[in-house]
Every structure is written in C-alpha cells, then in structure tokens.
Amino acid sequence: MKLQGSGFGQLYVLCLAFAAVVVVKAEDPYRFFNWNITYGDISPLGFRQQGILINGQFPGPDIYSITNDNLVINVFNNLDEPFLLSWNGVQHRRNSYLDGVYGTTCPIPPGKNFTYNLQVKDQIGSFFYFPSLALHKAAGGFGGIRILSRPRIPVPFPDPDGDFTILIGDWFKYDHRILKAVLDGGHKLPSPDGILINGRGPGGASFTVEQGKTYRFRISNVGLQNSLNFGIQGHKMKLVEVEGTHTIQTIYESLDVHVGQSYSVLVTMDQPAQDFYIAVSSRFTDKILTSTATLHYSNSNKAVSGPIPVGPTEIDWSINQARSIRTNLTASGPRPNPQGSYHYGLINITRTVKLVSSAALLNGKQRYAVNSVSFVPADTPLKLADYFKIGGVFRVGSISDNPIGLYMYLDTSVMGADHRDFVEVVFENHEDILQSWHVDGYAFWVVGMNAGLWTPNSREEYNLRDAVSRSTTQVYPRSWTAIYMAHDNVGMWNVRSENWGRQYLGQQFYLRVYTPGNSTRDELPIPKNALLCGRAQGKNTSQLDSLFY
Incomplete structure (x- = not known):
C-alpha cells in the first residue's frame, strides 16, 4: 500500500499502525x-451431608494463573x-464491583449466571475463593488460587518439583441452613465437629511425593472460626510466601x-522411604481437634505410624512465630523491583484508626460489633447505591475512627477514607x-502486636523495616x-472478622475509599454485566462501559 501525503503524515500513520500492533500483542x-x-x-466426617459443589467437586477446582492474567469466570447458580x-x-485493583460480597x-x-472478569494485576502468591452469603462457607464452594510470577521476574527459590494446594478448616456436622438458623435465632455457633484437609x-x-525432591505446599485456612496448626511428621518446612509477599x-x-x-512452604523429602502424617490441630480451644492426611513417598515401604504431631499450646509460641515472619527485602515482587523498595516506615501517617471488637446481647439476641x-x-449493595447516588442506603461516617464507649447498636456502618492517605489501624x-x-x-503491613492495650508508646516496638x-x-x-495501610485502591471494601459467625452477626463494616476525580486510572467503570438489585433494580445501564476493560 502506498502512503499519501507529507512525510510527517506518513510517519504518523506508521506510528499509529505500530502502536496498534503493540497494543494487540501486549x-x-x-x-x-x-x-x-x-x-x-x-x-467428609463419615456421615452424609449436603455440600456445595463446583463442577461436581468438593472442594472446588484450583484457579491457576500468572501475574496480570485476566480471569473470566462464568458462574451458573443452580442452587x-x-x-x-x-x-x-x-486485590481487584480499582474494581470493588467484582469483590463478591453483598456490600x-x-x-x-x-437458575441464573454471572461472569466475573478479574485481573490479577501486579499480584503473586497463594489465596483462595469462597462463598460469601449466608453460611454457604459451611457447606463448601471454596477452592485455592495460585498466582505465579511472570517468567522474566525471578522468585527467590528454585522451582519446586511439585505444587500442592492444601485447604484446611474446621467443619460442622450440621447443614449450613441449620447453622444459619442458629445465628438468626440469636445464638452462638456450636463448637466444630472436626477438621477437614x-x-x-x-x-x-493423600499427597504422593518422590524421595529427594522439594515440593511447595500452599496452605489456606478456609474454616469458619478456629485457628489451626499445620505440620508434617519428620519434616521441616521453609516458609517462602505469605499472601503475595516473599518472606525471609x-x-x-x-x-x-x-x-x-494463606502460607506457602517448601518441604524437601529427605526422610526414609515411608509414609508420614500431615497433621492439623485446632489452636486455643478447650477441646483440641486433630485431623491427618498422608504424605506418601512413591517408593514407600512402610505405612504411616507413630504418634500424630500436635502443635504447641502456648500463646507466646504463636506470637513469637508471628513476629518472626518478615518480608524478604531482596526478593522481587510481581514487578521487576525488590519488595523492599517501598519504604513504608518512612511515610507520614495521615490518620490513626482504632477498631475494638465487642460481643453482647442486643434485644435478647447475640450480636457482635466494631x-x-x-x-x-442494607437492601441494596452499598457500591451500587454509591454509583447511582441512591440516598438512604448508607451514611459515610456511620462508624467512628475510635471506640466511643456507647452500648452496642445496629447500623449499616461505612467508614470514609481519602484516596492516597497512609493510615495506621489498630485492632484491639x-x-x-x-x-x-x-x-x-x-x-497491609503488620507492624506490631502485643498483649494488653495499645497506647501511642506502643509505636516504639513497631517493625518499620521488613514487616x-x-x-x-x-x-x-x-x-x-x-x-x-496505603489507601491506594478506590472503591467500597469490606473489613471483617474472619470468624464467620461473628461476621454474620455484625462484626464487619465497609471502607469507602474515595477520590473526587472520575478517572479510570483511579477506579474502573461499573461492569456492563453488573447485576442490579434492591433499589438499584431497573436503573438505566445504557451508560455502563464494556465488560472487558
């Protein structure tokens, strides 16, 4: 094809053509x-229950991806x-619409379907998915997510010989509807009946391995309320990653x-050719629940035997372990720069928020609060109410930055936050x-933890370098x-207790991170396929942008 016009015009057309090719290829x-x-x-515990299956599987299938992949997950709800x-x-960068919680x-x-369009933008590591409504989490519907680093960005350890997802969690023999009815009736959940692996x-x-090789185990606690201790009989574990951060x-x-x-550990199969216990036990409970799986050496000549390992019982042991988990400052993250290049300890704090949890009977029923x-x-998801400017659904500032000493009360609590603020949050x-x-x-960076009440003097013991x-x-x-925490992600975000009975009965709120600008650099548009419900139902969606950004 012959280009017409001046030399500048020809160059301009060539540049546009080249840019188009680059965009497509990139x-x-x-x-x-x-x-x-x-x-x-x-x-799972020897008697029949009704579980939630994904493509007939319990737990659901693993999601395998690489940094910056776009995940298009079409979910058909046949419940x-x-x-x-x-x-x-x-993290759903700039896109809380697809967070998958009712707020x-x-x-x-x-009988309907919905397509989640997620991009694992600038993220690596081990995570999981789960059903967020009602007590569905007590019936299944969960699975592992692994996000691998791009090939050109090195990880700080050799490629393992295998990669296992291990989902651990407490489990109840009761149907999830019964558990929901218990909570709706104003009661606490009973103690779990067992632990699943x-x-x-x-x-x-059972997990089959080869002697002399090293494997990665991605461990996630997908349960409802119990902390768990994880160990492998006769084997040491090298911690390498925590929820997207490479660790010391x-x-x-x-x-x-x-x-x-969620944690990732490397384990080398350096023991004699036999089978070993993988042991999981409950922590900080009056009755210790224990479950096991089998680590099976492919050339094993001996079945699993010996006492089942049980984790330490002291809280101090757990606190000291938590403090020992630190960031590997020399390792690359999902971008080709060291994780330690972000000097969080040198940034001025713009705001301090103290969150104190509480439990009480309210109108004769058990409730939990922050x-x-x-x-x-609310009757309408808060993000949709915010987008369509529907009044009366929530009020920004309906939860305070600090405990106010009042008796517990009910509200649709939303805390306002400004984009780009750098905030100190204390959970007490x-x-x-x-x-x-x-x-x-x-x-966020976990900078400190200790017994007792937090005071400003507690900052003297913060880890401001490699938390x-x-x-x-x-x-x-x-x-x-x-x-x-750097408020670098605009949207409406759920802050919650991971104890699911407490979350269900009120121990959560939403953080509205706001910017007055209207740029897609700060927040992506509402998806074209967004479901509309409550007072947002029937709103005009002709202005909604494409599903694929």
Missing part, C-alpha cells in the same frame, strides 16, 4: 472458566437460593494458620478468644495488632 492473557454450582451429597463468590486476598455485588439469583476428614487425603526463608516445624490466612456498631446489611481485642481480621482489596505485607491478620486474646 494484551495480558485471558483464562476462561465455566463453573456450575450445585448441591451434592458429601461425607435454590442466591449465591456469591468472593476472592480472598485477590458491593448483587447475588446471582437461583482438602475436603476430607482424618486419614482421607525461616524454617519451622509447625505453622499456625489463622482463619482466612466500635459499638453491629453491621446490618478485649476478649479471651483469638480473632482474625481481613481487609478486602488491600494488602510482612498481607490481607489477613490475627489479634491474640487481650491483645492488639497494628497495621499500616
């Missing part, structure tokens, strides 16, 4: 999933009730994994149980945990 890969959500019979999936630890996303109605009870799961490679004999948390506010879901636990807290859409960055942190009984 587009990040897409991975497509079709998931069918159904009920099915399961027997007899609404359903939502949430992506624990996956941001309308549920998928029975990849959806199986004691002795049910510390050796542990066992590892405390609190509800909602800063005296027990969250009540006045109760005798261990708590676990999660912030959707974010990773681990993660999305879920524990708060020990009668203790505090402090985090630093």
Whole structure:
C-alpha cells in the first residue's frame, strides 16, 4: 500500500499502525472458566451431608494463573437460593464491583449466571475463593488460587518439583441452613465437629511425593472460626510466601494458620522411604481437634505410624512465630523491583484508626460489633447505591475512627477514607478468644502486636523495616495488632472478622475509599454485566462501559 501525503503524515500513520500492533500483542492473557454450582451429597466426617459443589467437586477446582492474567469466570447458580463468590486476598485493583460480597455485588439469583472478569494485576502468591452469603462457607464452594510470577521476574527459590494446594478448616456436622438458623435465632455457633484437609476428614487425603525432591505446599485456612496448626511428621518446612509477599526463608516445624490466612512452604523429602502424617490441630480451644492426611513417598515401604504431631499450646509460641515472619527485602515482587523498595516506615501517617471488637446481647439476641456498631446489611449493595447516588442506603461516617464507649447498636456502618492517605489501624481485642481480621482489596503491613492495650508508646516496638505485607491478620486474646495501610485502591471494601459467625452477626463494616476525580486510572467503570438489585433494580445501564476493560 502506498502512503499519501507529507512525510510527517506518513510517519504518523506508521506510528499509529505500530502502536496498534503493540497494543494487540501486549494484551495480558485471558483464562476462561465455566463453573456450575450445585448441591451434592458429601461425607467428609463419615456421615452424609449436603455440600456445595463446583463442577461436581468438593472442594472446588484450583484457579491457576500468572501475574496480570485476566480471569473470566462464568458462574451458573443452580442452587435454590442466591449465591456469591468472593476472592480472598485477590486485590481487584480499582474494581470493588467484582469483590463478591453483598456490600458491593448483587447475588446471582437461583437458575441464573454471572461472569466475573478479574485481573490479577501486579499480584503473586497463594489465596483462595469462597462463598460469601449466608453460611454457604459451611457447606463448601471454596477452592485455592495460585498466582505465579511472570517468567522474566525471578522468585527467590528454585522451582519446586511439585505444587500442592492444601485447604484446611474446621467443619460442622450440621447443614449450613441449620447453622444459619442458629445465628438468626440469636445464638452462638456450636463448637466444630472436626477438621477437614482438602475436603476430607482424618486419614482421607493423600499427597504422593518422590524421595529427594522439594515440593511447595500452599496452605489456606478456609474454616469458619478456629485457628489451626499445620505440620508434617519428620519434616521441616521453609516458609517462602505469605499472601503475595516473599518472606525471609525461616524454617519451622509447625505453622499456625489463622482463619482466612494463606502460607506457602517448601518441604524437601529427605526422610526414609515411608509414609508420614500431615497433621492439623485446632489452636486455643478447650477441646483440641486433630485431623491427618498422608504424605506418601512413591517408593514407600512402610505405612504411616507413630504418634500424630500436635502443635504447641502456648500463646507466646504463636506470637513469637508471628513476629518472626518478615518480608524478604531482596526478593522481587510481581514487578521487576525488590519488595523492599517501598519504604513504608518512612511515610507520614495521615490518620490513626482504632477498631475494638465487642460481643453482647442486643434485644435478647447475640450480636457482635466494631466500635459499638453491629453491621446490618442494607437492601441494596452499598457500591451500587454509591454509583447511582441512591440516598438512604448508607451514611459515610456511620462508624467512628475510635471506640466511643456507647452500648452496642445496629447500623449499616461505612467508614470514609481519602484516596492516597497512609493510615495506621489498630485492632484491639478485649476478649479471651483469638480473632482474625481481613481487609478486602488491600494488602497491609503488620507492624506490631502485643498483649494488653495499645497506647501511642506502643509505636516504639513497631517493625518499620521488613514487616510482612498481607490481607489477613490475627489479634491474640487481650491483645492488639497494628497495621499500616496505603489507601491506594478506590472503591467500597469490606473489613471483617474472619470468624464467620461473628461476621454474620455484625462484626464487619465497609471502607469507602474515595477520590473526587472520575478517572479510570483511579477506579474502573461499573461492569456492563453488573447485576442490579434492591433499589438499584431497573436503573438505566445504557451508560455502563464494556465488560472487558
């Protein structure tokens, strides 16, 4: 083809053509999933229950991806009730519409489908997905997510010879509808009946390995309320990653994994050719529940034997282990720069927020709260109400930055936050149980934890150099945990207790990170296929942008 016009015009046309080719070639890969959500019979503890299956599987299939991949997950809800999936630890950069919790996303109605379009932008690591409505999490519907680094960005350890997902969690023999009715009736959940490892009870799961090789185990606690200790009989574990952060490679004999948390460890098969216990036991409970799986050497000549390993019982042991988990400052993250290049300890704090949990009877029913506010879901997802400017759904500032000393009360609590603020958040636990807290859409630095009440002097013991960055942190009984968080992700984000009974009965709120600008650099548009419900139903969607950004 002959180009017409001046030399500048020819050059301009050539540049446009070249740019178009670059854009097409530079587009990040897409991975497509079709998931069918159904009920099915399961027997994880030896008696039949109704579980939630994904494509007939319990637990659901692993999501395998690479940094910056676009994940297109088409979910068909064949349950007899609404359903939502949430992506624990996956940050949904600039896009809280797809977070998969009721405060941001309308549920998928029975018999309908919805397509999640997620990009694992600038993220690596080990995470999981789970159903967020009602008590569906007590019936299954969860699975692992692994996000690998791009090939040109090195990881700080050799490629393992195998990569296993291990989903651990407490389990109840009661149907999830019964558990929901218990909570709706104003009562606490009973104690769990057992512990599952990849959806199986004691002795049910098995992992085959080869002697002399090294394997990666991605461990996630997908349970409802119990912290768990994980260990492998006769083997040491080298911690290498926590929820997207490469860590100092510390050796542990066992590892405390609190509800909602994920860890990656490397284990070398350096023992004699036989089978070994993989042991998981409950922590900080009056009755210790234990479950096992089998680590099977392919050339094994001896069945598993000996006492089942049980983790330490002291809280101090757990606290010291938590403090020892630190960021590997020399390792690359999902971008080709060291993780330690972001000097969080040198940034001025713009705001301090103290969050105190509480439990009480309200109108004769059990409720849980944060800063005296027990969250009540609105009739419309808060993000949709915000987008369509629907009044009366929520009020920014309906939860305070600090405990206010009032009796517990009900509200749809939303805390306002400004984009680009750098915030100190203190979780203070006045109760005798261990708590676990999660912030959707974010990773934060766990800078300190200790017994007693937090005071400004507590900052003197903060780790301001290499604290681990993660999305879920524990708060020990009668203790505090402090985090630093950069408000760099605009949207409406759920802050919640990972103890699911407490979350269901009010121990959560939403963080509205706001910017007055209207740029897609700060926040992506509402998806074209967004489900509309509540007072947003029937709104004009002709202005909605394309599903694929």
